[in-house]
Amino acid sequence: MATVVIPAQLRKLTGGQDRVTASGRNIGRLIEDLDRQFPGFREQLLQDGDVKPSIAVSIDGEMGTGGVLEPVGEDSEVFFLPALGGG
Amino acid sequence: MADSDGSSNGNFRVIGTRPVRHDGLEKVTGQALYGADYSMPGMLHGKVLRSPHAHAVIKSINVEKAVRHPGVHAVITGADFPEVKGVMAQVGELVVNTHYLSLNVMARDKVLYDGHPVAAVAATSKHVAEEALELIDVVYEVLPPVMTAEEAMRPDAPVLLPELRSRFIAHRTDPGSPEGPDQPTNVASHIQFQRGDMEAGFEAADFVVEREYTTATVHQGYIEPQNALAVHGADGHITIYCSTQGSFNVRTLTASMLELSEGMIRVVPAEIGGGFGGKTTIYLEPLAVLLSKRSGRPVKLSMSRGEVLRATGPTSGTKMRIKMGATRDGIITAAEVWLAYEAGAFPGSPFAPGAMTTLGSYKIENLKIDSFDVVVNRPKVAAYRAPGSPASAFACETALDELAEKCGLDPLELRLRNASHEGTPQPAGPPFKKIGYVETVEAIKNSEHYRSKLTGKNRGRGVASGFWFNGGLQSSATVNIHTDGSVSVVTGSVDIGGTRAAMAMVAAEVLGLDVLDVRPIVADTDASGHTDVTGGSRIALATGLAVYDAAHDAVRQLKERVAKLWEKQPDEIEFKDGVFAARANGVAPMPLKQLASRLARTGGPVTGSATVNAGAVGAVGNAFAAVCVDVEVDPDTGKVQILRASIAQDVGRAIHPSYVEGQMQGGLAQGIGWALNEEYVYDDRGTLRNAGLLDYRMPTCLDLPLLEAIVVEVPNPSHPLGVRGVGEVSIVPPMAAVANAIYRAVGVRMTELPMSPPRLLKAILRKRGDSAETQAAAAD
Numbered sequence: 001m002a003t004v005v006i007p008a009q010l011r012k013l014t015g016g017q018d019r020v021t022a023s024g025r026n027i028g029r030l031i032e033d034l035d036r037q038f039p040g041f042r043e044q045l046l047q048d049g050d051v052k053p054s055i056a057v058s059i060d061g062e063m064g065t066g067g068v069l070e071p072v073g074e075d076s077e078v079f080f081l082p083a084l085g086g087g
Numbered sequence: 088m089a090d091s092d093g094s095s096n097g098n099f100r101v102i103g104t105r106p107v108r109h110d111g112l113e114k115v116t117g118q119a120l121y122g123a124d125y126s127m128p129g130m131l132h133g134k135v136l137r138s139p140h141a142h143a144v145i146k147s148i149n150v151e152k153a154v155r156h157p158g159v160h161a162v163i164t165g166a167d168f169p170e171v172k173g174v175m176a177q178v179g180e181l182v183v184n185t186h187y188l189s190l191n192v193m194a195r196d197k198v199l200y201d202g203h204p205v206a207a208v209a210a211t212s213k214h215v216a217e218e219a220l221e222l223i224d225v226v227y228e229v230l231p232p233v234m235t236a237e238e239a240m241r242p243d244a245p246v247l248l249p250e251l252r253s254r255f256i257a258h259r260t261d262p263g264s265p266e267g268p269d270q271p272t273n274v275a276s277h278i279q280f281q282r283g284d285m286e287a288g289f290e291a292a293d294f295v296v297e298r299e300y301t302t303a304t305v306h307q308g309y310i311e312p313q314n315a316l317a318v319h320g321a322d323g324h325i326t327i328y329c330s331t332q333g334s335f336n337v338r339t340l341t342a343s344m345l346e347l348s349e350g351m352i353r354v355v356p357a358e359i360g361g362g363f364g365g366k367t368t369i370y371l372e373p374l375a376v377l378l379s380k381r382s383g384r385p386v387k388l389s390m391s392r393g394e395v396l397r398a399t400g401p402t403s404g405t406k407m408r409i410k411m412g413a414t415r416d417g418i419i420t421a422a423e424v425w426l427a428y429e430a431g432a433f434p435g436s437p438f439a440p441g442a443m444t445t446l447g448s449y450k451i452e453n454l455k456i457d458s459f460d461v462v463v464n465r466p467k468v469a470a471y472r473a474p475g476s477p478a479s480a481f482a483c484e485t486a487l488d489e490l491a492e493k494c495g496l497d498p499l500e501l502r503l504r505n506a507s508h509e510g511t512p513q514p515a516g517p518p519f520k521k522i523g524y525v526e527t528v529e530a531i532k533n534s535e536h537y538r539s540k541l542t543g544k545n546r547g548r549g550v551a552s553g554f555w556f557n558g559g560l561q562s563s564a565t566v567n568i569h570t571d572g573s574v575s576v577v578t579g580s581v582d583i584g585g586t587r588a589a590m591a592m593v594a595a596e597v598l599g600l601d602v603l604d605v606r607p608i609v610a611d612t613d614a615s616g617h618t619d620v621t622g623g624s625r626i627a628l629a630t631g632l633a634v635y636d637a638a639h640d641a642v643r644q645l646k647e648r649v650a651k652l653w654e655k656q657p658d659e660i661e662f663k664d665g666v667f668a669a670r671a672n673g674v675a676p677m678p679l680k681q682l683a684s685r686l687a688r689t690g691g692p693v694t695g696s697a698t699v700n701a702g703a704v705g706a707v708g709n710a711f712a713a714v715c716v717d718v719e720v721d722p723d724t725g726k727v728q729i730l731r732a733s734i735a736q737d738v739g740r741a742i743h744p745s746y747v748e749g750q751m752q753g754g755l756a757q758g759i760g761w762a763l764n765e766e767y768v769y770d771d772r773g774t775l776r777n778a779g780l781l782d783y784r785m786p787t788c789l790d791l792p793l794l795e796a797i798v799v800e801v802p803n804p805s806h807p808l809g810v811r812g813v814g815e816v817s818i819v820p821p822m823a824a825v826a827n828a829i830y831r832a833v834g835v836r837m838t839e840l841p842m843s844p845p846r847l848l849k850a851i852l853r854k855r856g857d858s859a860e861t862q863a864a865a866a867d
Contacts, residue, residue: 007516008278008279018282047175063559064702077517082515083182084439
């Protein structure tokens with residue numbers, strides 16, 4: 001099971017827990033499992049079947065580029081972050 | 088570190104040397120074509136009518152007189168634009184709300200800042216176009232403006248965008264709450280990062296610093312104003328020539344604004360006279376396209392400096408509150424940060440990266456950061472070099488300076504005691520990979536500058552540090568081997584800070600060629616594979632990676648040709664320093680240049696190509712910098728003279744050290760301007776009063792000493808050349824470093840930017856105990 005670090009804004013969905021576990025071979029499956037456990041994640045994180053453009057995903061310290069298709073390892077640590085822009 | 092004489096660098100032949108840039112001659116002789124230089128037969132000139140009001144309802148627009156004016160070929164208003172749905176779209180590094188972008192390009196029923204476009208005209212000359220603008224009759228119902236985040240967040244503040252509801256914000260902040268207040272608001276968004284136990288953290292502190300900070304709206308100050316020339320063909324195909332940091336961005340966003348297929352648009356990036364993030368979005372391009380379509384003629388628009396300042400995106404002014412505690416031995420026990428970023432007229436300030444970077448240089452167990460995106464009646468902000476980070480760093484790095492003083496520690500020592508390392512969680516949570524923060528601080532600490540003694544009255548030395556990300560994103564590159572053995576490297580990355588030279592050097596390194604044998608080309612959107620914006624400190628890193636891979640792809644193919652000539656297998660062929668050799672004896676080595684002439688008989692031309700989506704690389708390419716500044720303050724006028732300034736920055740690997748140093752010096756210079764003088768000055772009606780470079784005071788060479796750049800190289804382990812992005816982090820530390828230096832010079836803690844003479848003099852008089860009247864007179 002991957003560990004998902006829950007951003008402060010979404011902790012209401014997890015009853016205040018800042019870390020939960022979820023399964024799924026990729027980010028899409030992982031969000032489905034999160035939503036099963038804690039309804040509301042799908043709406044918060046997905047748009048038109050993919051990760052919202054305003055959200056970035058960090059998996060084991062690497063920024064994912066594959067959206068819902070980004071692979072997740074069995075022991076991965078996953079963060080959902082605001083997407084960034086530079087100058 | 089690269090050899091300072093520019094000869095060679097470790098195992099590299101070309102990387103780390105300092106060749107003359109390929110585009111230098113054209114630029115210094117005036118031959119290079121910038122956007123405003125383009126001209127077409129039959130071309131018309133466009134001008135934009137802009138709102139004189141900061142906040143008003145457009146009751147009506149009558150263009151009849153303008154349409155009939157001799158020489159006018161087209162007039163457009165908001166009514167000519169399709170209604171674009173509010174979709175959040177990822178465009179390169181930008182996340183864009185296309186609805187709001189469309190409203191920014193041309194107002195519909197409401198104007199939201201002084202300079203907001205309300206109509207545009209195409210005519211036979213710009214003078215005729217200007218005459219026509221005078222004939223357009225706009226009736227406004229003027230509304231009270233809201234100019235600062237602090238004002239805009241008050242419950243009774245006039246509301247800019249009625250669709251922004253507090254319930255929506257509450258939902259995002261507290262999404263499990265089924266009910267929430269549902270009131271109009273100017274707060275567009277809020278994020279929070281929190282970890283640890285704040286109460287316990289502050290209880291453990293021996294010293295606590297608590298301050299409020301304000302920073303002003305500032306502009307990137309690029310030399311070249313925005314421009315766009317559009318040619319709408321009879322077949323519907325459109326070509327846009329413009330000054331942009333991202334030609335593919337222009338294509339995507341313009342297509343979105345006008346509900347066109349991207350494939351109908353070709354964007355040709357002109358040479359660019361600076362951008363610093365400000366040219367990652369669009370302003371004139373859709374207007375030029377519509378005017379060209381309406382008139383059937385090419386149409387060019389070029390902004391004046393006043394238009395640039397009034398109506399393109401500067402960066403946010405901010406309001407910030409910091410509370411930070413530390414033990415007697417200088418260990419930070421807790422930090423609470425509250426940030427409010429002014430987005431301008433539409434949501435989209437850098438409130439998130441400001442929160443994600445502030446205090447990123449430090450390991451802090453108990454941390455809470457709240458950051459807000461707030462709309463105000465100013466132009467919609469755009470990216471500006473490390474967007475969001477300089478403001479929040481100003482606040483946190485000056486608070487840290489106070490803590491160091493309370494602890495009786497050298498300010499650099501305090502930073503080292505709390506420094507982030509590999510594995511330290513960032514403010515947003517993910518741990519850092521290999522980073523060079525400690526190395527940059529130690530480079531300043533060990534520098535001749537910091538070790539030297541600063542003497543003299545009213546003089547002080549300040550230090551600060553900063554953190555910024557590296558973008559990754561998508562890039563494409565093609566490496567063409569020509570029959571004479573020269574090479575062209577084609578990318579879609581606009582050259583702002585030496586892109587051509589860096590890309591040529593990477594290809595030359597791989598191919599074993601002289602850098603002048605490589606011709607770097609910046610191609611348009613039809614001639615290059617998709618390439619995201621030149622921004623986010625990502626070009627040397629990500630497009631450089633694409634060039635590196637493309638050159639290796641060419642080498643692979645060339646080995647096959649040599650194998651064919653020598654009747655061997657490709658894996659028997661070795662390639663080093665531009666020469667092919669066989670592992671087994673029997674054939675003379677063959678230089679690439681010799682092979683190039685025989686490509687036709689071995690299978691035809693060789694072109695190497697590669698594409699990358701370098702997000703993962705960017706994530707570990709974090710950049711850090713530290714700055715040391717010496718100042719002298721005139722206590723009678725409040726004027727600050729920069730005596731000496733140094734910057735140390737972890738660049739991973741400097742491909743072209745001169746351009747890396749240039750980026751470091753450039754960011755430091757801009758940061759000093761931001762610190763001391765630059766600000767948008769609005770009157771009480773929300774009209775910009777300093778829309779020109781005589782009154783918007785950027786530093787000139789007369790204001791600055793030679794800025795010393797200390798290149799620190801902690802190679803990025805995820806990049807084959809060790810490269811990190813270098814373009815942005817240099818602007819993060821200077822404001823705090825200058826503020827800290829001022830404190831040591833005259834004993835006043837400046838918490839508001841810019842620290843201009845009136846503002847600093849007022850603070851000096853306040854400290855001296857002068858009367859309120861005297862202080863007010865000084866501020867005038």
